[in-house]
Amino acid sequence: MSVTLSTRPTAAHRPAAVAGSFYHAEPAVLRAEVDRLLTEAPACAPGAGGPDARPPKLMVLPHAGHRWSGACAARGWALLAPWRDRITRVVMLAPAHRVALRSLAAPGSAAFDTPLGAVPIDRAAIDALAAAVPQVVIDDAAHAREHAIEVQLPFLQAVLPHAVLLPLVVGDVDPAVVHRIVERLWGGDETLMVVSTDLSHYLPLDRARAIDATTVARILRFDDTIGPYAACGATGLDGALRAARAHGLAPRLLDLRSSADAPGGDAARVVGYGAIGFWHAPAHADGGGPETADRTDAHRLGQALLGRARNAVAAALGLVERVPEPWHPALAHPGATFVTLQREGRLRGCIGRLAPGPHTLEDDVRRNACRAAFEDPRFAPLAAADWPGLSIEVSLLGPVEPLGELDEATALRTIRPGLDGVILACAGRSATFLPQVWSQIPEPRAFFAALREKAGLPREGWAPGTTLSRYGVAKFVEDAVRP
Numbered sequence: 325m326s327v328t329l330s331t332r333p334t335a336a337h338r339p340a341a342v343a344g345s346f347y348h349a350e351p352a353v354l355r356a357e358v359d360r361l362l363t364e365a366p367a368c369a370p371g372a373g374g375p376d377a378r379p380p381k382l383m384v385l386p387h388a389g390h391r392w393s394g395a396c397a398a399r400g401w402a403l404l405a406p407w408r409d410r411i412t413r414v415v416m417l418a419p420a421h422r423v424a425l426r427s428l429a430a431p432g433s434a435a436f437d438t439p440l441g442a443v444p445i446d447r448a449a450i451d452a453l454a455a456a457v458p459q460v461v462i463d464d465a466a467h468a469r470e471h472a473i474e475v476q477l478p479f480l481q482a483v484l485p486h487a488v489l490l491p492l493v494v495g496d497v498d499p500a501v502v503h504r505i506v507e508r509l510w511g512g513d514e515t516l517m518v519v520s521t522d523l524s525h526y527l528p529l530d531r532a533r534a535i536d537a538t539t540v541a542r543i544l545r546f547d548d549t550i551g552p553y554a555a556c557g558a559t560g561l562d563g564a565l566r567a568a569r570a571h572g573l574a575p576r577l578l579d580l581r582s583s584a585d586a587p588g589g590d591a592a593r594v595v596g597y598g599a600i601g602f603w604h605a606p607a608h609a610d611g612g613g614p615e616t617a618d619r620t621d622a623h624r625l626g627q628a629l630l631g632r633a634r635n636a637v638a639a640a641l642g643l644v645e646r647v648p649e650p651w652h653p654a655l656a657h658p659g660a661t662f663v664t665l666q667r668e669g670r671l672r673g674c675i676g677r678l679a680p681g682p683h684t685l686e687d688d689v690r691r692n693a694c695r696a697a698f699e700d701p702r703f704a705p706l707a708a709a710d711w712p713g714l715s716i717e718v719s720l721l722g723p724v725e726p727l728g729e730l731d732e733a734t735a736l737r738t739i740r741p742g743l744d745g746v747i748l749a750c751a752g753r754s755a756t757f758l759p760q761v762w763s764q765i766p767e768p769r770a771f772f773a774a775l776r777e778k779a780g781l782p783r784e785g786w787a788p789g790t791t792l793s794r795y796g797v798a799k800f801v802e803d804a805v806r807p
Contacts, residue, residue, distance in 0.1 A: 425495020502563025
């Protein structure tokens with residue numbers, strides 16, 4: 325991607341403030357770095373290339389130095405390349421890192437400079453907005469040293485060279501105000517909304533991963549109560565999420581990582597980075613739409629998990645056979661899986677975990693595949709001779725919902741046969757059945773009797789103090805993916 329080199333800033337331009345610290349100051353070096361990051365990022369978007377394809381409407385992208393979060397941000401910016409001639413305005417919301425604000429600050433300048441040139445400001449729209457909305461003020465001081473917008477601009481210049489910028493630094497305001505402003509600026513396909521925000525700050529890696537995974541899950545379900553502890557740009561994010569929900573946008577997680585993933589990253593104090601895109605949900609006569617996209621995404625995730633599970637066992641057995649391991653962004657953050665092995669239609673091992681641990685989903689599925697193969701106490705360790713005919717199933721667990729202490733009658737009314745995985749605990753013992761077990765034991769009383777037996781409790785009778793929890797799973801089977 326070609327870009328224009330720097331010109332001398334004028335008095336009407338905001339000069340680059342963090343060139344040389346957050347990104348390279350030398351134009352040729354910066355251009356090469358941005359091009360490399362964009363080239364390395366996947367360049368396919370949901371619905372891209374079809375006759376009804378529309379550009380993404382909202383991007384949530386990180387704003388640390390390019391060394392730390394550039395690769396994550398590039399995963400969002402790279403998807404915009406097919407619409408470089410359609411997207412002509414970028415509205416960018418960023419938090420105030422340098423000044424205290426009780427408003428949204430717009431610049432008075434005509435352009436923002438980077439070493440790659442000048443990004444023109446949508447002056448007419450800003451002036452109209454400031455005249456109509458009391459909470460929007462013209463405040464160049466709020467922009468003078470703010471990095472959260474500036475670090476995005478080299479990507480914008482490379483991918484959307486014809487776009488004008490409408491940057492707003494968001495201070496301590498009600499997210500409802502942000503929502504109204506976003507709606508006012510919404511426009512059509514020519515306008516892209518960008519929320520510039522990092523996730524958790526300066527936590528140990530394991531804690532950061534858990535918090536960031538929760539935050540991303542909240543964003544994907546349009547939770548508009550995210551606070552600054554979870555995301556520094558939370559106010560702008562919460563307001564934008566309200567608009568995204570109102571317009572029926574469909575979110576996609578593009579990337580999730582932290583500063584510890586970059587060379588030289590400190591696992592004791594990390595910053596989390598996420599890239600999330602929001603698309604208009606397509607309406608197709610053939611019944612396609614968000615559900616179709618969700619099924620496609622689930623299929624990709626299933627293939628990613630199954631490939632890693634199979635290859636982990638093959639490697640442990642010393643076999644040279646390998647299957648493809650496609651990438652999926654969910655692999656980069658915590659997740660809980662059960663891996664089930666079958667041979668000639670019979671169970672050969674099943675081990676997993678009920679809640680995400682300190683490692684990633686990728687690590688979890690590999691570990692549980694090997695544990696199911698070699699550590700299930702019900703079976704001898706798998707041998708190379710057992711490999712032919714071995715089939716693998718991966719269950720990705722959803723959140724566990726505690727139901728508390730229940731008597732048998734209430735449990736039978738509450739648990740949903742065929743849908744719920746169940747955890748039963750009593751007298752210091754516990755056991756779980758995945759939802760798949762319902763296909764083998766469809767009668768609820770028999771299901772609970774077998775579950776009590778598995779926990780080492782009497783098969784018959786319902787002891788006082790019995791507690792239940794339930795969860796759902798996405799089940800992935802080789803040669804077929806069943807979300």
